[in-house]
Each structure stands twice: as C-alpha cells, then as structure tokens.
Amino acid sequence: DAGVIQSPRHEVTEMGQEVTLRCKPISGHNSLFWYRQTMMRGLELLIYFNNNVPIDDSGMPEDRFSAKMPNASFSTLKIQPSEPRDSAVYFCASSLGPPPLHFGNGTRLTVT
Amino acid sequence: AQKITQTQPGMFVQEKEAVTLDCTYDTSDPSYGLFWYKQPSSGEMIFLIYQGSYDQQNATEGRYSLNFQKARKSANLVISASQLGDSAMYFCAMRQEGGTALIFGKGTTLSVSS
Numbered sequence: 001d002a003g004v005i006q007s008p009r010h011e012v013t014e015m016g017q018e019v020t021l022r023c024k025p026i027s028g029h030n031s032l033f034w035y036r037q038t039m040m041r042g043l044e045l046l047i048y049f050n051n052n053v054p055i056d057d058s059g060m061p062e063d064r065f066s067a068k069m070p071n072a073s074f075s076t077l078k079i080q081p082s083e084p085r086d087s088a089v090y091f092c093a094s095s096l097g098p099p100p101l102h103f104g105n106g107t108r109l110t111v112t
Numbered sequence: 113a114q115k116i117t118q119t120q121p122g123m124f125v126q127e128k129e130a131v132t133l134d135c136t137y138d139t140s141d142p143s144y145g146l147f148w149y150k151q152p153s154s155g156e157m158i159f160l161i162y163q164g165s166y167d168q169q170n171a172t173e174g175r176y177s178l179n180f181q182k183a184r185k186s187a188n189l190v191i192s193a194s195q196l197g198d199s200a201m202y203f204c205a206m207r208q209e210g211g212t213a214l215i216f217g218k219g220t221t222l223s224v225s226s
Binding site for chain 2: 048055097098099101103
C-alpha cells in the first residue's frame with residue numbers, strides 16, 4: 001500500500017538556483033498539502049489543494065515560491081531563486097476529505 | 113486566532129512508566145478535531161490519534177489515549193507503559209477553521225530511558 005511519495009529525499013543547491021520538489025499523493029486522495037518544517041518556526045502550512053485546485057496559499061512565504069497540481073497524482077513545489085533561509089524539511093501530505101493527513105517522508109533542502 | 117500550544121519542550125520518562133504530553137488549543141469554531149502525530153528521529157510524521165469536539169468519550173488507540181477536557185481547551189496525550197521506541201517528537205494539531213488543513217503546535221520531545 002503506497003503512501004505519499006516525495007522526491008528527492010535530499011537536495012543540496014546553491015543560492016540563486018531553482019529547486020523543484022515533487023509529490024505523489026495516495027491514490028484516491030483529493031486533498032494535497034505542502035508543509036515546511038524548521039527548528040525556529042515548526043511545521044508551517046504553505047499551500048493546499050482540493051481536487052487539484054489551490055484553496056489556501058496564504059502560507060507561501062513570497063513570490064519565489066510556487067506550487068502546482070496538474071493532475072490528481074502529482075504536485076510540485078518550486079523555489080526560484082532559492083536562498084539559504086529556505087533550508088528546511090518540506091513535507092507533502094494528502095487526505096481523502098477531512099484529516100487525518102498522511103505525510104510523505106519529506107525532502108530535506110539545503111541551500112548554500 | 114486559532115492556536116495550538118505545547119508548553120513542554122522536552123519530557124523524560126523511564127520504560128514502562130506512563131507519560132502525559134500537554135496540549136492546549138484555542139478556536140472559535142464550535143466543531144473541531146484534534147490530532148496527535150509522532151515524528152521519530154528518522155523524520156516521518158505518523159498519525160496517532162484523533163478526538164472530535166463532539167465525541168462523548170476520550171479517544172484511545174492501543175497504548176495512546178487522549179485526555180480531552182473541552183472546558184479547559186486541553187487535549188493531552190497519554191502514553192501508557194512507555195517503550196524505548198516511543199522516543200520521538202510529538203505534535204498536537206487541530207483542523208484549520210473553515211478548511212481541511214492542520215495547524216500544528218511546536219512539539220514536545222519525549223525521551224524514554226531504560
């Protein structure tokens with residue numbers, strides 16, 4: 001039974017580069033969420049989609065961040081250009097309707 | 113504003129003892145749900161237990177139980193008979209008002225020793 005699949009698991013990039021994080025939700029789930037986890041700020045909701053439509057992107061830090069969900073089985077979170085303060089663990093989660101959310105294993109992003 | 117507060121940054125317990133992790137919340141929504149997640153050192157987020165605001169009984173899942181006190185706006189997680197594998201970060205969360213996302217507390221690190 002496949003869970004939420006995120007790739008890559010680790011990403012190291014230089015400041016100014018574009019970074020794309022990928023997520024495959026659990027089949028049949030209709031809601032998808034992107035979270036960011038840092039020591040200072042904890043787990044923050046960045047954006048979530050219902051039926052592939054963005055519902056709440058108020059947590060997206062700035063215009064450098066963008067997220068898409070072109071179909072029910074795939075989503076991307078893009079940072080362009082990346083900055084050292086973007087270093088964090090980025091989680092994707094999915095659900096069928098209301099919570100609980102099922103999380104992927106996260107992508108650890110390091111921007112140098 | 114909606115808020116989850118976990119005041120214990122770290123807790124220490126010996127194997128086989130019970131431990132309570134505190135969580136208080138604030139919301140203006142009359143219908144809400146509270147959740148606990150476990151994050152071991154490997155990093156994944158594991159859903160443990162759920163309590164609905166209208167549930168008459170406290171939720172239980174194996175060794176996990178939720179001590180829900182609505183008037184006090186608290187939803188403490190109780191782990192009975194702690195095991196070494198319970199060492200992890202624990203997060204309390206509630207459903208976002210008017211949405212389906214979760215907002216999380218800052219977490220409590222639990223360390224279980226032998």
